[in-house]
Amino acid sequence: MVKQLVALLRKDVLLEFRQRYALFSILLYVVATVYISYLIFSNIKDVRTWNALFWIILIFASINSAGKSFSNESENRFWYYYQLASPQAVILSKIVYNTLLIWIISLITYIIYSWFLGNHVTNHLHFLAVVLLGSASFSGILTVVSAIAVKTNNNATLMSILSIPLLLPAVIIIVKASQLSLMGMSMAQNGAYLAGLLVLNLLVTAMGYLLFPYLWRE
């Protein structure tokens, strides 16, 4: 199981490394969106607006990148994977891969966003902890939804319709937690929200593990 997971993960990373398509298209998307925001806002003085805009950009970048997790390889190739590996290994490797991908995207978004629109963060470590935990929960939910949406005909529309309502529990916790971190609270004062995000991640991963075997069966 772990061996299969590592092999599949290695395959995904290699594929990405050779094509450099997914990461760069999303990065270009992020840069373009941040620059549009910069042209509209020029400089954000209000911390709440800064926080809200950052997460809106990150949510849509994540939906775009994770939405492709099952559609950028042909369906026949997945039949081949199921011959070699268990479906649980496939979904777990996709969740881990998307988490890594969204982590990279969120870190770069953070840098570009701060570059253009200013940075209101006092405790970078604390804010980054929220960003990383939040992106991980996005990736779990979005990977499972993308496995569902890829079975339909209008994949892209359905991806956002299905995922946005399901992302909201995570988004509400994340926005509260990142606002507390922007207000200069310590990590311990934010413990309940961070623990909540961690539990949500575990729950979503467990759901994906249990439900995915029913999805790929044709």
Next chain:
Amino acid sequence: MKKNWWKVLAIVLILYSLIAGFLGDVPRRDILNESIRNLYFHVAMWFAMIAMMGASLGYSIKYLSGNHLNIDARANLFAEMGLVFSILGITTGSIWAKFTWGAFWTNDAKLNGTAITILIYLAYFILRGSLDDREKRARISAVYNVFAFVLMIVFIGILPRLTDSLHPGNGGNPAFSQYDLDTNMRWVFYPAVVGWILFGIWVSGIRYRLYSIKESLDQWRNDSSDQLH
């Protein structure tokens, strides 16, 4: 008649909650005043909604372990019934909020939760509509139903406890059990909940029968057209 006793019970309980709800004695409270009677109708809708969505979840899990299309139809019908109850709940709640909190909509954890619940189930119906193959539709929507239900429970069950709410029982507001729901009100509220849940099961049962009649009609038409050719 022996099999239908619970349908009679549903009607009796709903009629009782209507009559006792409007005529019975209720505690006099500031701001709430007579609008406290809405508790019998508004809160009962949410209990009925969760029961319907729970039944839908149960049938979805049963479908995944058995793969009978009839079971999937039942899951869909219960989800539709749950959506009806949630719309009724949000309407009664909005009117109540206008008279007590001063606005039809407030940024309250529970209101966000219901809005998301409605969005999640609307997405469920859109997902069903976009899949043509019946087996595939049943299987994939069942998976979505299970996934969505768990996240919905996280949303409406756990999140409101982390944040403040205008509702009783949250953020320092007293809960029903403390004094809002006094003994007299319990005697109307709980029968109303049971009555509406039974009513929901009844309606989706009738709609299931309609569905199976349509199914067998289609089957019959297909068979007879096969014979013609």
